[in-house]
Amino acid sequence: MSTKVIELKSAPSLGKLYAKAVASSRGRRGKGGLPDVKVVRKGVKVDPSALADYDHVCGYTLREQLPATYLHNLVFPLQVTLFTQGKYPYPLVGSVHLDNTLTVHRPVTMDETLDLSTWATNARPHKSGVQVDVVSQVHVGDELVWEGLATYLYRGQRIDGDVPPRPEEDEAPDGPGIIWRLPGDLGRQFSTVSGDVNPIHMHPLSAKAMGFPSAIVHGMWSQAAMLAAIDNRLPDAYVATMSFRKPVLIPGTTRLVAHQGGQDGSWELALRNHRKGTELVRGQVRPIS
Structure with missing residues (x-):
């Protein structure tokens, strides 16, 4: 079975997506497994004004190199689009962002043209529900320049398997x-x-x-x-x-x-x-x- 690709031609309205996600949350019961769906958006150019506003709120100095977190900002609408798909089994309402890992393979500059993609994988038990990894990537041409791994917890949901023990950590x-x-x-x-x-x-x-x-x-x-x-x-x-x-x-x-x-x-x-x-x-x- 081939992966279904949803290609966005522009950045979607997150307000409308959230309203859609809220309206459909009660119908999402965690059944059926994660859909084999990838959301993509190609040919993205950074808006310098939007970047400047983001940098100001987050404490960055405006420069040519994009903050790693700003690239997450660009892929986040793709993630929410994924969550609103009819076959996505878990509700956005009540979900918790547990962890976020960003991999910068090289500096990405604001004048580059970016191709974005996002998909969900690795649904597994958590003591409070089900956790899912949402993988995102940014390419410049054929070059992978950035990756994101966001782990979300869907509280109250259930999935087969054992809850892994929490690893020991230093202070x-x-x-x-x-x-x-x-x-x-x-x-x-x-x-x-x-x-x-x-x-x-x-x-x-x-x-x-x-x-x-x-x-x-x-x-x-x-x-x-x-x-x-x-x-x-x-x-x-x-x-x-x-x-x-x-x-x-x-x-x-x-x-x-x-x-x-x-x-x-x-x-x-x-x-x-x-x-x-x-x-x-x-x-x-x-x-x-």
Whole structure:
């Protein structure tokens, strides 16, 4: 059976896609397995104005090289398009972004023409439901220049198999760091530059309706801001992994701790609640030789 390819001619409206996803969530019962579907968009050119707005919200300096997280920003509408397909078995409403890994094979510049693609794979058990990997790629011509691996948790869903044990981890870095005072409208700021209008990020009341005590920051803002803080010290090729451990509530105050060590120049990162010290996001950056 061949893969079904859905080719987008332009960037879809995420607001409309979210409305479609919400309307169809109750009918998605986790049955039938992941569809063999790939969503693609070819010939994409970066809008310098949109990039500048994104850089401003996330803390990047505008330059020719695209932030790794901005490439995720470009493929995210493809992911949501995938989630709204009739045979996609899991509901977008209530899903949780657990981890996000970005692989930069080489710097990508804002004047290059990009081909984007996304598909879902590897549905497997989680103690709270089912987790699925969403793979995204960016090509320049025939060259693979960037990859994304986003792991989503669909709470309350079930799939056959055993829940794997959680691997042992070293302590995340702690100590002095960069203090960020996050405003209550940060979710709305990031939604403007990303198109991600998930209600949990937009307003305290809509977040409370989804079970959160207040609005929470987008995980992709956290990853972007953490990488932006060390952007001038990143190599040309690297793998950046972020694990979103606890919601980053807004308004709030956080502390970014970044330690560089090892012969390869790897980074260990942690975003913590500044007052309590609670680990909110854990990150690693590994150079590709």
